[in-house]
Amino acid sequence: MASTLAHARYGKDKVRVLRVVRDGKTHHIVEYNVTALLEGNIDTSYTQADNSVVVATDSIKNITYYLAKTSPHILSPERFAxxxxxxLVSKYAHIHKAFITIEQLRWTRIPIDAQGHLVDGAQGHPHSFFRDGDDKRFVKVELDASAGKDKIVADVSAGISDLLVLKTTESSFENFVRDEYTTLVEVDDRIFSTSVDLSYTFSRVSIPTPSDAKKLEFAVPEVQAGGVWDGDAVARRARAVTLEVFAGDNSASVQATLYKMAQRVVAENAHVDSVTYALPNKHYIPVDMRYIGVDNLSPASAEVFMPIAAPSGLISATITRQ
Incomplete structure (x- = not known):
């Protein structure tokens, strides 16, 4: 049976990096999980057992660690990716595309004041940190040098995953389709909880070609507010928008709240072209206590809830800039 290799990509997954950047007595840290995959003239490694075209995945790992040590851009996941x-695409003549994914774990300074006391709002300890949430920031980059090593372009998306939020009121769900399959009761007040997955896509950018022999130079162009080179500020705004809208919206539905979030992310970041949210319902069901004469079902009296893991609703949408 005739067959052909339609697509090939390979690289290193789950390269774990913790980098400490020392600025006098003040230290900065980032912890990344990095995936680096390559495409190019590598077909013969599959079809003819020709390893001469393979950049070993161990080498890709070592390059990742070397740049984690030497890159001045390590504290920004967009810039480092x-x-x-x-x-990678500049160093190897036969490699035309690189796909870099970075997942950043949260570390926040412990809020210690000058007297050594834990105080909310304090500036934070210069070299002591704690993990203040399980949500992760991520960046996905596609570097394309197919048109030439001097014509590299990049498509970049970024976002947040696993941001768990919950509000105990100002959420309803009414006036939905009712037919012979409907058992869900309309409710004008309920718990609203979800694990936010947010992804936003930046406008395509051109990448300056490294001019040094080892192809290690990387120059950041002029920073435009709300663009990929402003990635740290965009990430802060996107997270703040998500939390502010979730908390403040008198939600008629997950769909309606999602749309308000996405509209603001687009509006506040001039070079974000599209925003995608995926919001799975985290259901909390009021426990029926009528059998002992206790009202725990009406919205005003519901106080004890049973978390339900599955099945769950999943609401998603993509909002683009006009």
Whole structure:
């Protein structure tokens, strides 16, 4: 039976990196999980057992660690991903594309005041940190040098995953389709909880070609507010928008709240072209206590709830800039 290799990509997954950047007595840290995959003239490694075209995945891992040590852009996942991908497609003549994914784990300074006391709102300890949430920031970069090593372009998306939120009122769900299959009761007040997955896509950017022999240079162009080179500020705004809208919206539905979130992310970041949210319902069902004469079902009296893991609703949408 005739067959052909339609697509090939390979690389290193789950490269775990913790980097400490020392600025005098003040230290900065980032913890990343990095995936780096390559495409190019590598078909013969599959079809003819020709390893001469293979950049070993161990080498990709070592390059990741070397740049984690030497790159001035390590504290920004967007910039570091672009630096790593640019180096890979620039160094190897037969590699035309690099796909870099970075997942950043949260570390926040412990809020210690000058007297050594834990105080909310304090500036934070210069070298002591704690994990203040399970949500992760992520960046996905596609570096494309197919048109030439001097014509590299990048498509970048970023976002947040696993941001768990819950509100105990100002959420309803009414006036939905009712037919012979409907058992859900309309409710004008309920718990609203979800694990936010947010992804936003930046406008395509051109990447300056490294001019040094080892292809390690990486120059950041002029920073435009709300663009990929402004990624840290965009990430802060997107997370703040998500939390502010969730908390403040008198939600008629998950769909309606989602749309308000996405509209603001687009409006507040001039070079974000599209925003996608996926919001799975985290259901909390009031426990029926009528058998002992206790009202725990009406919205005003519901106080004891049973968490339900599955099945759950899943609401998603993509909002684009006009």
């Amino acid at each position: 672009l630096h790593l991908g640019t180096h």
